[in-house]
Amino acid sequence: MKTKQNTLFVGSLAKGLKLLRVFNETNIELSLAELVHHSGLDKSATQRLANTLHLEGMLDKDPVTKRFRPSHAWLQLAYTYFWSDPLTGQAMPSLIDLSQKLGESVNLTELSGDHIIYVARLPCKRTNFAATVPGRRLPALSTTTGRAMLATFPEDERQHAIETWPIKRFTPYTELDRREIRGLVEAAVSDGYAIAGNQMILNELAIGIPIKGSDGRAYSAVQCSVSALQWTPERLIAEVLPALQDTANSISPPSRVPLGGHL
Amino acid sequence: MKTKQNTLFVGSLAKGLKLLRVFNETNIELSLAELVHHSGLDKSATQRLANTLHLEGMLDKDPVTKRFRPSHAWLQLAYTYFWSDPLTGQAMPSLIDLSQKLGESVNLTELSGDHIIYVARLPCKRTNFAATVPGRRLPALSTTTGRAMLATFPEDERQHAIETWPIKRFTPYTELDRREIRGLVEAAVSDGYAIAGNQMILNELAIGIPIKGSDGRAYSAVQCSVSALQWTPERLIAEVLPALQDTANSISPPSRVPLGGHL
């Protein structure tokens, strides 16, 4: 390993993790050769590392096609994560109540560097697969919860984030203009919530509100997303916002140091 | 590394993974010393490996207490798992419909060696935290879905499993007698479903049915769990079973080689 020339850095471990990270929405199942290609590691290293990951139960290997794919262990790690995150345990009951009360999809997100990550998802209507499973990471500036959390930050941090944090197009209507985004975040500052439509998915309308800590800053948020075909922003604010606020208030976030955003 | 003296085995990677696996429901956050203690690795190795995991974003480190805990990356891995598992995408819409229709909690499990693992959970009522998040692994013989899946296996495999697979006590009522379990599995063979109460959680009643592949064997199952205070087994069978069966039938499991059970 040439980078991180540090005696406290174990290159082999880092390379193994790199192999895990090659898998994603599109790379669902990979052959050794594909693993080599996507990881940038050489054939020998990939062979040994992938084999180790397989023996250790981190990768399943199809005995006939010889292709590797994520194992159940990946799910188990998430289970452990949920236990380690005090917020999830705190929030879960309220979120269930909320989703039952509204009959609409409810989500819990956390700030993860300059992204948000979905921690808990309670889908009530058929949607996008991506919108039904936890663990998705999205650019904070492109999401209602990201903007709602950012709105709780001091002026200077907020401005810096608006100027530098990443944005990505998901639909033809995804907001890409940072001046517009500034306006939306500032609106969230005064309103206490952020609302948006068609940002991630077409015909989706979402409203997000921050879960503030004792210092007034939010590192997590609750969101409700509904179909734009059946709802209007006005109705969302009138009918959903109050319940959402009750829920957010019922969750007292454990005070913790904010987390970095890797992987 | 003394074990696995194989040139295709990278010990450092395995040790790093071992460190990850030290975290669980109870070991939520660990100091370096605790990591040493639980992993069995020496101080130097633990130091280097934990540091690497931290630098690679797999472990968060509290800058003040210096303690390590699972990072958001653990959730992201689960997200990738969900994409890699064709069953999840296939089943999700039907499961959402089912949970909405019943107004009760619905779960999707897969066989993972001699355990089952919860892949998707759609909680509709407040419960145990453990019953609301995916990734939990339980001894197959102790669960309705495990028994329902096992019931689709040929006689000899079924018997072998009943005699050898692990069992664990969760409540004072958890069935521990393998002869009783045999009876329950055989009932599932003729009924096509398994039902049980108070096995994992007190006052919980659950019914599970297999999702059979083209060969007649099931490696996944759908389950519905309700409160024993409001339901009787009879009512569960009368009112829930038909919908559950429709759901299971609507899910055609992708034919795949069954998976091992590691971690």
Next chain:
DNA sequence: CTGGAAGTATTATATTGTAATACTATATAT
């Protein structure tokens, strides 16, 4: 203020992972 425990840093050493290469099996084309 002192002692001890926990975290961090350094270094000489050889164990471990490496990369090159050879082997085998499977698939595709002629």
Next chain:
DNA sequence: ATATATAGTATTACAATATAATACTTCCAG
């Protein structure tokens, strides 16, 4: 069918890398 290519698997000599011992630093508790 046979040849050719492509992918997966196995082996080995070598040295780079991870190691373990040790020393340093920091932070509490007594």
